[in-house]
Amino acid sequence: MGLFLGSAHYLLAGVVFALLVRALLGKKAIRRNGEPLRNPPDTLPLVGNGIQFLQPRWNLLSWFDKCQRQFGYETLALTVPTLPPGVLIHDPKNLDYVFKHEGLFTKGNFVKTRSWDLFGNGIINADGDFWKLQRKAGLSFLNTANLRVLTGVALPQYLSESVKELEAAKPDQVVDLQDVFHEITTKLMGKMAYNMEMHFSSPFSSSFDHASGCTAQRFQNPLYPLTEFFFGHKFRQSISTVKKFGLEIVSRAMRDAKSISSSPPPSTSPDDEKLDSISGSLIHSLLSAIPDSPSTVADAALTYLSAGRDTTGQALTWTFYLLLSHPEVLVKIRDEVRGVLAREQAPLDTSSSLPFSPAVLTPLSAPYSLAVFYESLRLYPPIPFEIRQAQAATTLPDGTFLPKDSVLVWCLWAMQRSRLTWGEDADQFRPERWLDENGTIKHKGAAEFPVFYGGARSCLGRKMAEGIAVQVIPVVAWGWEFEGAWEGGQERRSGDSLTLPMEGGLPVFVRRRGETTGR
């Protein structure tokens, strides 16, 4: 169900809600140095910025960007009937303060009530002991030894299976690259985290996507309990499919644990043995950390799945979208591959679906490819904006006073396009900005490049995502040529979702490159 801009009932309810909240919190207003904050562009009397929040998310992202372009680092008042009084921050100093005071700025009831049905007690929603237990389980899943199996065994195997679809494509056949990338990340997470063979095209995935879209709309529609009561049948069905799947992961893991202790698995090839030895490591850590609550373990497992699979698959999709219009970057990626293969004395393999063994590609050996990934994450952050709620009154470094319960919003989409932070060419896709004169990666702090969040709750899977990207991007860029296959050539957009999936996927025509095959 869409969001209807002209829906008078939304607006009316929004106005009433805004007035009530203001009446309750008005006494302790948000101020900077005693003065009220300026309003963002297009602010209206009574409804404030509510109209922007009712629009499809793609338009909302553009509006956030407009705010940043007009006001630079200035913190602005945000008045949205669906939100308690709040601010829109742009200044990295303020964001740094948020990251350093994780206990003060939490998701709060506002976010949790909206994402509860989908994520329950999963790590994204959890605080306190539940969060610590899940974070610990995640850290042990993402340890160095497991990451080595990921890049040395699991990823080459799944990458090789997935590129067969590219290999088999006829010249006039359309391939959806987003599906190809999602299939790789789904298989990886399924096997390594849960010891399950999972595919992107399963009913679980479409249910999860639908539930994620509806959950995202809850942040914009103040009447969601009412509209879902009447029109939420599909949403409820999707949630039920997703939850059932979560419990299936848990009961499978419990069965696995029993069968492994009674009879060890038959020995296979050394690579399979390595992969089998770590498979299911996340779900087993979660089960031993939270032995009494299968439903919490299921929530945790689903949250990890979404955090790891969707973000990385989507980031790769936007990367290739950018590469389609930047052939000069493709040339440099291929130059880098040539250099790595020569240094490692790794041969081209014309007999298999993979043009060479991807295990030689690491963030250290392929810094240009990593820079391409970062540059794509800068322009298309998989989690494009964040909301936190102040748990006590506080003052931001720029002097903005926030009463308890104020909402803080920052839009990565806008901040990562700021000319103040990224220079005059901030809108351009230029991977070189990430490299120093020796071709080594220049790191940016989390407050300026918050794509993996920052502080105590920063992304646990950053290394995993980077390890995947520096293999997938060069292998696919080396092996195949692509051409966009969508009508009209307009920009691709993301639909309503908690992350940034490309609406309609990334349809392309594919051709194997001559350099790979010797043809």
Ligand code: HEM
């Ligand atoms: C390009 C890929 C990725 C991006 C851009 C990304 C981004 C983020 C962001 C912004 C957050 C904070 C979300 C919030 O609390 O609102 C986060 C948290 C998290 N991410 Fe990632 N992520 C990526 C890949 C991964 C992967 C591969 C995993 C592996 C399983 C993962 C696991 C997690 C977990 C467990 C958290 C929650 C951390 C906590 O609350 O302590 N992420 N990620």
